[in-house]
Each structure stands twice: as structure tokens, then as C-alpha cells.
Amino acid sequence: MKARSIKDSKEEVVDPAKELLWGRPGFLVRRLHQIHVALFWEECSELNITPVQYAILTTLSVMPGLDQTALAQEVGLDRTNTADVVKRLETNGLVYRLPDHNDKRTRNVFLTPQGTETVLAMHQDMSNAQDRMLQPLRPAQRKQFMELLAILVESNNHYSRTVLRGL
Structure with a gap:
């Protein structure tokens, strides 16, 4: 360009x-x-929720009970940062952690009712932010842009320090 x-x-x-x-x-x-x-x-x-916190909350809304390692892989964060973010979300009453019944060292993370409400309350605002970012593009360009981004992320996922699971 x-x-x-x-x-x-x-x-x-x-x-x-x-x-x-x-x-x-x-x-x-x-x-x-x-x-x-x-x-x-x-x-x-x-x-007062960051994009990373929102990603974690959104992931837990569709995949409740992930352990912190799996959650880190879903959102592309390292385990330490994920643990810190989860701890902040827990302090704010948005998530809770329970020991895994098969491995007491593992903690599974769940949304609280307030966490679920927060995800729902933020969805439209988050969509507005994304729409504003993509607004200069025509609908067909938006679709193509998202497809190209997905190709780049999937093709280069293995180069990241924090590999996304399931790509």
C-alpha cells in the first residue's frame, strides 16, 4: 500500500x-x-472490562469449566497471564474456580451469574466497536478481510509463544 x-x-x-x-x-x-x-x-x-477479560468471559460463556491451561489455549494467552486475569475476574465476582474432581491441582473456571450478565450486557457494545472498526469496508470486503485474517492466524499459529488450540 x-x-x-x-x-x-x-x-x-x-x-x-x-x-x-x-x-x-x-x-x-x-x-x-x-x-x-x-x-x-x-x-x-x-x-471496566478489558478486551482480554472479555475474551475469557466470552470463552467461559460457551465452554464453562475449562481449566486455566485450556482456557489460556482458547484465548491465546500464556498460563501465567491467564491465571492473573482469572484472579482479577474472580476478585470482581465474575468467575469462580473449583478444584477438578480428577486432579486437585487443577482449577476449573466458571462464570458467576454476574459474569454471565456482564457478557450479555457487553455483547452489543463489543459488536459496535467491531462494526466501527470495519465500517470503512463494504460488506463483501468485511467478509473477505475476516477470511484473510483467519487464514493468516491459522497458517502462522505455530509461531506464537501461545498457540491457540483447535486451529
Whole structure:
């Protein structure tokens, strides 16, 4: 993608940093992530839940009782960060942990009723943030963009420090 030029009294001035950076997919992916987080906060700030916390809550809403290691694999976090996030969610009354009946060292995580309410309450706001991010694209482009993102994530999943399970 060519960087846009800066017009300076009929003379075109090229922004060399933008020209260089906008040719790097990693830079653009990181920047889009920053934009998405900002949109997420604008839409979802009322409940003070981070995107990572929301990912964990959403995963538990459809896969209750995962142990923390499996939960980490589902959301693409390392076990230590997942344990920290789960602990914060537990402190806030959104999840609870129970020892696994087969392995007392393992803790299974469940949503509390308040956690379930939070997932439901945030769903529309989260959708609004995603819609705002994708708004510049036509519907067919949105579909194609999501398909291409999925291909990139699935094809490169094994390079991550935290491999997603089930890809």
C-alpha cells in the first residue's frame, strides 16, 4: 500500500516513515489492534472490562469449566497471564474456580451469574466497536478481510509463544 503524500503548495512531499511503515503488515496489524482497543474502550468502558477479560468471559460463556491451561489455549494467552486475569475476574465476582474432581491441582473456571450478565450486557457494545472498526469496508470486503485474517492466524499459529488450540 502506498503512503498518502502531503501536499505542500502544489509540490508533493512524501512522508518517508509512513512510506516505509505502511509497507509492513506487522506494523499495520499492530496499529489496527491499537485502534480496536481504543474503540472497544469507547464502547465498553462502562463495565471496566478489558478486551482480554472479555475474551475469557466470552470463552467461559460457551465452554464453562475449562481449566486455566485450556482456557489460556482458547484465548491465546500464556498460563501465567491467564491465571492473573482469572484472579482479577474472580476478585470482581465474575468467575469462580473449583478444584477438578480428577486432579486437585487443577482449577476449573466458571462464570458467576454476574459474569454471565456482564457478557450479555457487553455483547452489543463489543459488536459496535467491531462494526466501527470495519465500517470503512463494504460488506463483501468485511467478509473477505475476516477470511484473510483467519487464514493468516491459522497458517502462522505455530509461531506464537501461545498457540491457540483447535486451529
